[in-house]
Amino acid sequence: MASLYGQEIQTLKGVGKRRAELFRKLGAPSVGALLRLYPRAYEDLSHPSPIRTAPLGTPCAIRATVIQAPRETRIRGGMTLYKARADDGESTLELTFFNNRFVMNLLRENETYLFYGKVTANFLKREMASPEFYPAESCPQVLPVYRRTNGLSSRMIGNAVREALRLLPDPIRDPIPPMLRKEHSLPRLDFALKNIHFPGDMESLALARRRLIFEELLVLQLGLLKIGGRSRSRSRFQLQKDFTAEFYSLLPFSPTEAQKRAVREAMADLLGGFPMNRLIQGDVGSGKTAVAAALCHSAIRNGMQAALMAPTEILARQHARTLSALLSPAGIRVGLLTGSLPAAEKKKLRAALACGEIDLLIGTHALISAEVKFLRLGLVVTDEQHRFGVTQRAALAAKGGRPHMLIMSATPIPRTLALMIYGDLDLSVLDELPPGRQKTETYAVTPDYRTRVFSFVKKQIQKGRQSYIICPTIEEGGSDMASVTAYTELLKNKWLPDCRIAMLHGKMKPKEKEAVMDRFSRGETDVLVSTTVVEVGVDVPNATVMLVENAERYGLSQLHQLRGRIGRGTHASACILISAAQNDEALARLKIMCSTSDGFHIAEEDLKLRGPGDFFGNRQHGLPDLRIADMMADMGPLQEAQSVAKEIFDSDPELSLPEHRGLRAEVRQLFENWTD
Numbered sequence: 016m017a018s019l020y021g022q023e024i025q026t027l028k029g030v031g032k033r034r035a036e037l038f039r040k041l042g043a044p045s046v047g048a049l050l051r052l053y054p055r056a057y058e059d060l061s062h063p064s065p066i067r068t069a070p071l072g073t074p075c076a077i078r079a080t081v082i083q084a085p086r087e088t089r090i091r092g093g094m095t096l097y098k099a100r101a102d103d104g105e106s107t108l109e110l111t112f113f114n115n116r117f118v119m120n121l122l123r124e125n126e127t128y129l130f131y132g133k134v135t136a137n138f139l140k141r142e143m144a145s146p147e148f149y150p151a152e153s154c155p156q157v158l159p160v161y162r163r164t165n166g167l168s169s170r171m172i173g174n175a176v177r178e179a180l181r182l183l184p185d186p187i188r189d190p191i192p193p194m195l196r197k198e199h200s201l202p203r204l205d206f207a208l209k210n211i212h213f214p215g216d217m218e219s220l221a222l223a224r225r226r227l228i229f230e231e232l233l234v235l236q237l238g239l240l241k242i243g244g245r246s247r248s249r250s251r252f253q254l255q256k257d258f259t260a261e262f263y264s265l266l267p268f269s270p271t272e273a274q275k276r277a278v279r280e281a282m283a284d285l286l287g288g289f290p291m292n293r294l295i296q297g298d299v300g301s302g303k304t305a306v307a308a309a310l311c312h313s314a315i316r317n318g319m320q321a322a323l324m325a326p327t328e329i330l331a332r333q334h335a336r337t338l339s340a341l342l343s344p345a346g347i348r349v350g351l352l353t354g355s356l357p358a359a360e361k362k363k364l365r366a367a368l369a370c371g372e373i374d375l376l377i378g379t380h381a382l383i384s385a386e387v388k389f390l391r392l393g394l395v396v397t398d399e400q401h402r403f404g405v406t407q408r409a410a411l412a413a414k415g416g417r418p419h420m421l422i423m424s425a426t427p428i429p430r431t432l433a434l435m436i437y438g439d440l441d442l443s444v445l446d447e448l449p450p451g452r453q454k455t456e457t458y459a460v461t462p463d464y465r466t467r468v469f470s471f472v473k474k475q476i477q478k479g480r481q482s483y484i485i486c487p488t489i490e491e492g493g494s495d496m497a498s499v500t501a502y503t504e505l506l507k508n509k510w511l512p513d514c515r516i517a518m519l520h521g522k523m524k525p526k527e528k529e530a531v532m533d534r535f536s537r538g539e540t541d542v543l544v545s546t547t548v549v550e551v552g553v554d555v556p557n558a559t560v561m562l563v564e565n566a567e568r569y570g571l572s573q574l575h576q577l578r579g580r581i582g583r584g585t586h587a588s589a590c591i592l593i594s595a596a597q598n599d600e601a602l603a604r605l606k607i608m609c610s611t612s613d614g615f616h617i618a619e620e621d622l623k624l625r626g627p628g629d630f631f632g633n634r635q636h637g638l639p640d641l642r643i644a645d646m647m648a649d650m651g652p653l654q655e656a657q658s659v660a661k662e663i664f665d666s667d668p669e670l671s672l673p674e675h676r677g678l679r680a681e682v683r684q685l686f687e688n689w690t691d
């Protein structure tokens with residue numbers, strides 16, 4: 016099989032230069048990759064309907080004999096129509112084909128065929144337009160339907176796959192070793208490939224699917240184990256002493272029980288001698304930063320360096336500000352590295368880092384650039400890891416010779432899904448909010464309420480509180496979408512003329528953004544009009560209003576993140592979702608937002624509404640695309656594959672034993688095509 020990945024698609028019979036390009040577009044540059052391009056559905060031809068009772072408007076199969084061979088008719092616009100007629104002994108079916116002169120040779124009078132397509136009917140006749148058809152004797156029972164692209168029909172793909180299947184070596188080198196196949200009752204790869212494309216019957220198809228899903232998940236898990244660097248070798252960065260108590264004395268508040276538990280769990284990893292690989296999950300505002308800070312503090316007090324990678328520059332700055340205020344009294348030196356730092360300062364910072372003069376480096380993905388070198392990096396914290404791919408995390412880890420890894424995520428997802436996405440990880444959950452928080456009320460209103468909303472915002476300002484207003488676009492673009500710039504002008508000149516208004520969006524220079532954010536955090540701005548750049552992690556406890564314009568534009572998890580920017584202090588807060596939308600899905604989302612503030616519950620609802628494909632769009636989870644397994648549906652096989660992957664990895668982490676070479680080729684194949 017591995018050799019077929021090296022064989023270009025163009026070497027297949029019937030695939031010329033132009034078509035090869037189309038196959039490449041579909042993700043099949045090689046014969047091997049084509050065999051892994053599984054059908055997206057199947058047509059069941061095993062139970063043809065009589066013409067008279069065939070369902071209308073949905074595809075069905077009809078077995079009938081041609082009683083009138085195709086005849087050509089020219090119609091307007093240079094189109095040619097081919098009309099034929101078939102009969103099943105009881106009724107007649109009209110057949111039409113457009114611009115397809117080949118049917119003249121393929122459909123013969125008095126021969127019986129299986130036609131597949133949609134039937135339409137009027138009082139006089141029943142008709143099928145452009146059906147697929149196969150000679151009745153040699154017709155398969157189940158036909159594959161492929162995801163197609165312009166110029167490449169499902170049938171053409173099927174034909175190419177048939178050619179590719181002929182090239183399978185005999186005997187085939189199966190990536191799943193025989194013992195493992197036997198243990199899990201899985202068929203061989205050649206059987207699986209033949210039957211996933213051209214199933215003998217439904218049972219063989221099910222068997223083939225089961226094997227390929229298992230294989231895909233096994234390969235994925237092996238890849239993640241390898242990238243994640245989970246290893247049984249001892250850590251070079253075992254902590255000798257726990258400094259948590261000292262850290263707690265630096266905090267301006269008492270940690271919650273949940274925070275203490277998470278710190279304890281992670282600290283046990285750090286003291287235990289093996290590299291930590293832990294995910295901290297906590298709802299918005301649950302205080303994940305303090306947990307990360309506790310661990311960085313102890314690692315540094317044990318003589319190591321730590322790094323914290325944040326998804327946006329705003330957030331990196333905020334972390335730098337908070338952590339430097341917290342940790343510098345303990346003599347810890349904090350550095351901030353972002354893309355916008357002037358070159359000379361970057362250089363200085365890098366030099367200080369390399370000679371150990373900086374203990375904690377905070378930054379954006381600039382941290383993973385090749386020039387950044389640490390003296391003794393022992394702990395890497397990534398914030399909001401969904402936004403970083405697994406590979407970026409691995410790149411940072413590679414800087415330190417397997418440092419401890421801590422990942423913080425505010426998107427609560429079910430444990431099993433977390434395992435799928437992060438591979439083999441330990442999990443700590445912050446299931447408690449800091450004390451004194453007041454419930455945030457959420458209201459969904461139509462734009463007619465805007466004036467009333469502004470008078471509410473005004474009252475909050477009079478009480479000394481601040482507000483966020485989120486607009487979906489930066490500049491006016493002719494649509495009825497609110498834009499940050501136009502909105503800011505209206506607020507200043509008309510709606511809230513006496514208030515201090517500022518705006519924030521992604522097109523502003525980093526320095527400007529920084530200044531705006533700084534003023535807002537210091538309470539020098541009353542209302543911040545912004546795009547969703549404030550979505551993750553921004554922490555200004557004095558802000559009590561989150562007003563979202565065109566709220567229908569956002570997914571549930573995103574609205575929850577936005578709402579998480581308020582209710583972070585001890586004041587009562589309100590989230591106001593303004594939307595004129597009338598469609599059911601948007602209304603359902605707004606209703607859920609008003610009825611619950613539990614992030615775990617919202618994530619579940621989001622999954623239900625959007626489906627896992629969207630919820631875990633590739634960009635969010637940073638995993639390679641799965642070709643056959645389904646994140647939600649295949650939990651059982653996932654766990655099975657995961658435990659097998661662990662066993663294999665423990666005994667042969669490089670997959671270098673002869674029986675694991677096939678798996679190694681598949682891991683390489685899956686992760687090579689994976690653009691993060």
Ligand SMILES: Nc1ncnc2c1ncn2[C@@H]1O[C@H](COP(=O)(O)OP(=O)(O)OP(=O)(O)O)[C@@H](O)[C@H]1O
Binds near residue numbers: 271299301304551
């Ligand atoms: N135990 C605590 N007692 C009181 N306040 C706390 C406690 N822990 C954290 N906080 C405060 O709560 C706010 C939220 O904390 P933090 O920014 O760490 O949240 P988070 O979990 O990162 O949330 P998000 O995912 O929304 O960014 C901060 O202002 C922080 O100082």
